[in-house]
Structures are given as structure tokens and as C-alpha cells.
Amino acid sequence: METTSETVTETCQAPYERSFYYILSLSIIVTALLSLLQKRKRLWPGRFDGRPGIIYPVNLLDDRRNRLAYAAAFVLASTGPVTELTLEILFGESGSSNPFVRVAYRILKVLMYSLYYYPLFAAVTMKSIVTFAIGMAYSFILLGLDIADIFSCNKDREDLTYEFLFELPVLICLLYLAAIFSYKFVKAIMKTVRTRKLEIKVEEQAFDEYQLRHLRMLLLSGRRLQEMSVVEDTDDSIGRLGRIKQILRRFYRPRQGFKYSTRLISTMVVSITAVYIILLMLILIWQYLFGPILELSELFSAHTMYVLEVCWKLSLAIGFLIFVFTIPLILQGYRENMLSVFKGDHSLVAAVAENTSFSITPAMRVVSASRYAGFQVAYAVFGFLIHFTVLFAITGFMSLAILNPDILKSIASWAWPVLLIGLAITLVQYLLARFVFLQDRGRVFALDNRRLFHNCSFFAFLYNIYLGFFSSLMRLFKGVFFGALLFPRLDHSVLPRAVERFDPGFRAYVGFLQLENAHTHPVLVSFCRLLLLSRQVDDKEVTKGEGPINATTEDAQGASKSTGHDRCRSLPRNRWFLAFTLIRNPGLQQLRHSRDRRPRPRDEDFDIDQIVIEGIGSTMS
Structure with missing residues (x-):
């Protein structure tokens, strides 16, 4: 930030600007250390115990966990480039007069901002006591620098207010990340004390909850779904909170069994933050640019x-x-x-x-x-x-x-x-x-x-x-x-x-x-x-x-008999499942083959009753 007097022009450099390259170097070192803690899977897994391995900051494809934490980190990573680009567009170019050099510098600056906040993303992704400690320390360091940046350079009251409004989304995101990392760090310590095991890996769940709900709703009948929606609407209509929910549902109605991706949630949060910053800039443009110009022109x-x-x-x-x-x-x-x-x-x-x-x-x-x-x-x-x-x-x-x-x-x-x-x-x-x-x-x-x-x-x-x-x-x-x-x-x-x-x-x-x-x-x-x-x-x-491979002969014979018995018992059940699947999915009936493995003509109707009769016969036998 620059403060100009009548005689001397001094440049006030905020703590964030002075420490930018130091924090950037620290983030590169932390990223390298985290890669040493991750094992390789394919390329020379036996050398150096499979280290270093490739780490990734965020899974934007199919990971639906920690979406708000990722969104907060994306806000921090995107606020700097958006602000600098907007200022350059509004108030002219800075630096070299060569356009290729300016474009190359912008690309390099975006890369530096990405590396600057890389440890925050990696700390959310690599769930362990070490990464949570790194994320907590990193969040508090950035929070302290941001607060010091607001009160630096001897700003007057009006400039301090606008500076606080500009930094408000960053402060909220840093406070949220610091709280989340602190909570997870304490929780990880308690888990480590109980299990006495320290690992750095990305946790994977067999099934996500929203996927199970989606499958459950697909298997439910239309009448059952309607009853569930009626009960839900009745519960929401009770009390003042229920009335507020009904008003909000006129604009947006949630649905069970669906969860928005991390990419979409992060995109929406960053969009709101970017529009908020542009809004404040336009207020300042009228106050310090258009307003004085129109007053001086006396139009x-x-x-x-x-x-x-x-x-x-x-x-x-x-x-x-x-x-x-x-x-x-x-x-x-x-x-x-x-x-x-x-x-x-x-x-x-x-x-x-x-x-x-x-x-x-x-x-x-x-x-x-x-x-x-x-x-x-x-x-x-x-x-x-x-x-x-x-x-x-x-x-x-x-x-x-x-x-x-x-x-x-x-x-x-x-x-x-x-x-x-x-x-x-x-x-x-x-x-x-x-x-x-x-x-x-x-x-x-x-x-x-x-x-x-x-x-x-x-x-x-x-x-x-x-x-x-x-x-x-x-x-x-x-x-x-x-x-x-x-x-x-x-x-x-x-x-x-x-x-x-x-x-x-x-x-x-x-x-x-x-x-x-x-x-x-x-x-x-x-x-x-x-x-x-x-x-x-x-x-x-x-x-x-x-299994029957390492068992004795009698055990093997008994296992084979029990396996054959279980197979006979599961055959009617499988036929019932087949009938239910074909009834609920008429499009699959045309793809079904007969017993002689000859394809059935597409215009021939599939006899679904025959499957049901076969299932009843197998059950009775």
C-alpha cells in the first residue's frame, strides 16, 4: 500500500507483502516433506520404502467430504489473483511494457498463489495428526498476518473500515480452517493415544451415505416416496422454524440421496466472494473516481x-x-x-x-x-x-x-x-x-x-x-x-x-x-x-x-455339500430378484437371453410371468 505526501513519497509495505516469499518457501518445504511421508504404489515401490510419493491437494471428482473446508481454502487461494487482476484492469498495467512479459508474470503469480496455499489443501486431504498440526499452524500464521495487514500503514478510520470489509471473507475462512484443524488435531491425538498408531493416508469409505440413500430411494415404490414427502412436509409445517423452512423451500427444495460435489460447492463460494470484492471496489470507484470527476465537470x-x-x-x-x-x-x-x-x-x-x-x-x-x-x-x-x-x-x-x-x-x-x-x-x-x-x-x-x-x-x-x-x-x-x-x-x-x-x-x-x-x-x-x-x-x-482347500477330506466333503445346499437355496431367491429387477426396469427385458443363449427378437414381448412361475416352482422343490 502506498501513502503519498506533498514532499516525500513513501511506500508502506504490509506484513503480508513482506512475508509472502518466506511463506511461499515454507509451503514448498512442507509440501516436499509431505511427499516424503506418502508411499508410491507403482513406480519402484521397493526403493527407499516407496518414498517419496505423489500427493494431491484435493479430490474434486468423487470426494464429498470436507466440502466447506476445501471451499474456504479455495477462497483464500483465489482472493489474491482476483483482486490483483481487477486492480490491473481498472487502474492500468504495471511492471514491464512488454505484453508477453506481463502475461507470463500473471501466470507465474497464479502458480505462486497455488503453491502458497497448497499445504492447507493437503492438510485437509491427508487425514493424520501431523497434517492437522501443519494445517492448524499454517492457518494461525496466515490469520495473524492478515490481522496485522489490516492495522498496518497507519490507516485512518475510513480506510480501516474498507480494509476490514475487503478482508472479511479471508478472515472468516481462516477462522473456520483454524477451528476445523484444531478440532481434528485434538480428535486425532485422542485416536492416536487409543490405537497407538500413526499413519498418513487418505481415508476411503466403502460407501458414502448419500449413495446409500440414493439407492434406497430407487428401490422404494412411488407410493412410499410420496408418504415420506408428506410426512416431511407435515413435520416442517409445525412451529415457527417450520414456517421459515417452507418459505425457503419456495426458492430451493432439498432432496434426499443427493450431495453436491466439492467442485461445485467451492465454485459457488468463490463466486460469491469474488462478486462481493467487485461490489466493494465499485463503491470505492464512485466515491473516489466517478463522483469527484462529475463534480469537477459541473455537468x-x-x-x-x-x-x-x-x-x-x-x-x-x-x-x-x-x-x-x-x-x-x-x-x-x-x-x-x-x-x-x-x-x-x-x-x-x-x-x-x-x-x-x-x-x-x-x-x-x-x-x-x-x-x-x-x-x-x-x-x-x-x-x-x-x-x-x-x-x-x-x-x-x-x-x-x-x-x-x-x-x-x-x-x-x-x-x-x-x-x-x-x-x-x-x-x-x-x-x-x-x-x-x-x-x-x-x-x-x-x-x-x-x-x-x-x-x-x-x-x-x-x-x-x-x-x-x-x-x-x-x-x-x-x-x-x-x-x-x-x-x-x-x-x-x-x-x-x-x-x-x-x-x-x-x-x-x-x-x-x-x-x-x-x-x-x-x-x-x-x-x-x-x-x-x-x-x-x-x-x-x-x-x-x-475354505475347502486346506481342510481335511471330511471337512471338504461337508463343505462341498453345504455349498451345494446353499446354492440350491439361493437359486429361487436369485430368480425372485431377477423378476423384480426386470419388472422395475422394462428396458432390460429386451436384453434378456433365453436358455439356449440365442438373442431374443427386439419386438418380441418378454414373458415376465414365466420368470415368476419358475421362481415359484424352484421354491416348492
Whole structure:
């Protein structure tokens, strides 16, 4: 931060800036030490006890745990680059005059910010007492530097207030991470004392809770699901808290068995933080830039300047509220699209379907998915700026029109005859179509009085050309309006369906959906994990010698008999499961083969009763 006096210009360097490269060096050393504590799995696992290994900061694909901790860390890592980039755009370039050098410096600076906060992500991912201690110490160090940065350089009261508001998201995230790491560090100490075992590894669960709930809801009948929703709505309607929940559910309704990914939650939190920073910057721009310039130019009176300032701040507030209410719509749209894709229904997002004109290579799908988070943050910021600009133009024009009634009179004198004639022509056409040209006063879509209809169509041809000019303006206005309104939402393309492949934001969203569907489908993941668990159980039984291989002859014979008996008992049960599966999934009936292994014709109906009869016969036998 720089403070300028009349005689001497001094540069005040905050503690954060002075210690940046020291903390960066410390983070690189900590990252290297953590890699020494992780073992390799494939490349020379026998050398140096398999160390060092490759660590990763965050699993953005299929890990749904610690989402808020990751989101807080992403806020810390993205606040610096977003602030610096915004300041450079608003107040000009700094550093070298060569554009290639400036771009290379920005890329290097982003890499330094990523390495700067890398230990925080690794501490969340590598769950052990050592990593929790590192994360706790790192969080408290950054928190102390941030607090010292706020009160440095002898700021006055107003500058101190704005500095605190700018650093508020960073302070909240650092406090949250410090509390989380402290809690987990104490919990890890207690666990280490009980088990007397210290390990550094990434914990993996056999099943996630949301996946089990999703599978349970798939197996429940529609009537049972309806009863559960009725009971849930009844419970929420009791008490004052239930009324608040009902009001909130008008904007967003949660669903059991679904959990948003870490990538999406982190993206939404970073988007809100970035828009919040831009909001504060725009307030300062009016206070220290636009306001003084307009006052010196003497284009407006003091009263008009006050009105424009109110319009500026009101537009910022309304634009920020619009963005805040857009967040649950983005989440709800993603959830509906994801659940539909899980079912194989591509009606909401037809581009996700295979073999379409939108289909792209697997490599580009991965690239598009990796772009989604960054694109969403950037589109959210630009969408907020577009909303603010449009709102300020509207409110400013209306305010100036109210202060100067002559503007409204001139616009009304030109516009009202055009609007009146257009409405009259449209009303006459509607009345003729309903009461003259359609049968039964418009209740039946069948023409009547065709000769009169042909005459009216002839005379209306030229009138409709006249109306078409104004309709084209309305179409352009509506396209701009809804395009600006939906600009922050990547789940809706601002281009028509035929050319939506040229929308880079929507393309990134489609790639994100395709990657999520391919690697996080609850049924597919649960099925694969069941296979892995069953294989692990079989390997353990063979290793312990519990099978018929290491048993005596009598035990082997008894085991074989019991195995055959269990197999006979499980056969009817498996047939019942097969019948239930085919009844609930009619699409699988066409893929079913007969006993002679010959494929069944696709147009032949599958006899589901035959399976039930076979199951009953096997049960009775």
C-alpha cells in the first residue's frame, strides 16, 4: 500500500507483502516433506520404502467430504489473483511494457498463489495428526498476518473500515480452517493415544451415505416416496422454524440421496466472494473516481449528483441480491440435470447424450470439465457487472426523467401513437380469429368463414409487416434481456439450441456433467465397490485357510455339500430378484437371453410371468 505526501513519497509495505516469499518457501518445504511421508504404489515401490510419493491437494471428482473446508481454502487461494487482476484492469498495467512479459508474470503469480496455499489443501486431504498440526499452524500464521495487514500503514478510520470489509471473507475462512484443524488435531491425538498408531493416508469409505440413500430411494415404490414427502412436509409445517423452512423451500427444495460435489460447492463460494470484492471496489470507484470527476465537470447539479449516487448504490444492492438468488437456481438446475442424466434422460440437457451433433472427444470432455469452475467464477463476475450496468442505466434514466419531465413528454408524444396503433391491430386480429374465423367461438381449432378469412389475410399482410418492425425490436430487446439475466448461469446456454455448441460456458458445463456421470454415478460406483468388497472377503477367507482347500477330506466333503445346499437355496431367491429387477426396469427385458443363449427378437414381448412361475416352482422343490 502506498501513502503519498506533498514532499516525500513513501511506500508502506504490509506484513503480508513482506512475508509472502518466506511463506511461499515454507509451503514448498512442507509440501516436499509431505511427499516424503506418502508411499508410491507403482513406480519402484521397493526403493527407499516407496518414498517419496505423489500427493494431491484435493479430490474434486468423487470426494464429498470436507466440502466447506476445501471451499474456504479455495477462497483464500483465489482472493489474491482476483483482486490483483481487477486492480490491473481498472487502474492500468504495471511492471514491464512488454505484453508477453506481463502475461507470463500473471501466470507465474497464479502458480505462486497455488503453491502458497497448497499445504492447507493437503492438510485437509491427508487425514493424520501431523497434517492437522501443519494445517492448524499454517492457518494461525496466515490469520495473524492478515490481522496485522489490516492495522498496518497507519490507516485512518475510513480506510480501516474498507480494509476490514475487503478482508472479511479471508478472515472468516481462516477462522473456520483454524477451528476445523484444531478440532481434528485434538480428535486425532485422542485416536492416536487409543490405537497407538500413526499413519498418513487418505481415508476411503466403502460407501458414502448419500449413495446409500440414493439407492434406497430407487428401490422404494412411488407410493412410499410420496408418504415420506408428506410426512416431511407435515413435520416442517409445525412451529415457527417450520414456517421459515417452507418459505425457503419456495426458492430451493432439498432432496434426499443427493450431495453436491466439492467442485461445485467451492465454485459457488468463490463466486460469491469474488462478486462481493467487485461490489466493494465499485463503491470505492464512485466515491473516489466517478463522483469527484462529475463534480469537477459541473455537468450536473448537487441534487442530481446525489440522485445518481443513490442510483449507483441501489443498482449495486439489487444486482448483488439477484446474484445471491441465482446461486440456489444454479444448484437446483445442476441437481435436476444430474439426476436426469443418471436415469438416462437427456431431455433437460440434450447435449449430454452420446452420438449427437454436440458430442466431443473424451479428451475435450476432461478439458471442458476442468474449465467449469474457473469459467463459472468469471461468468458470475461479468454477469454481476452486466446486471449492475443495466440497472444503473434504467434507474439513472428514470431518475433523470422524473427530474426533467420534458424528457418523458417528448418520448410519450412519439411513442404513444405507435403503441396504440399496434395494440389496436393486434386486438382486431384476435377478435376476428376467435369470434369469426374459428368454429364454436374459438373452442374448436377449425376454420370457418374461409372467404372472409382469405380477404383478411390479404389485407393483414402489409399491416403485419408494419408490426414486424416493432416486433423485431422487441425480439432483440428480449434476447438481450434474457441473455444478460442468464449470463451467470452456465446450465442455460445464451445461444439457441442449434448453435449452443459455440457457447464455451455451456460447453464447459456439459463436459462437467459428462465427467460426473461417468465417474460418480451412485449405482455404478456402488456396484463396483460391492464387487471389490466381495473380492476382498474371498481373498481373506483363502488366506486364513477357511475354505475347502486346506481342510481335511471330511471337512471338504461337508463343505462341498453345504455349498451345494446353499446354492440350491439361493437359486429361487436369485430368480425372485431377477423378476423384480426386470419388472422395475422394462428396458432390460429386451436384453434378456433365453436358455439356449440365442438373442431374443427386439419386438418380441418378454414373458415376465414365466420368470415368476419358475421362481415359484424352484421354491416348492
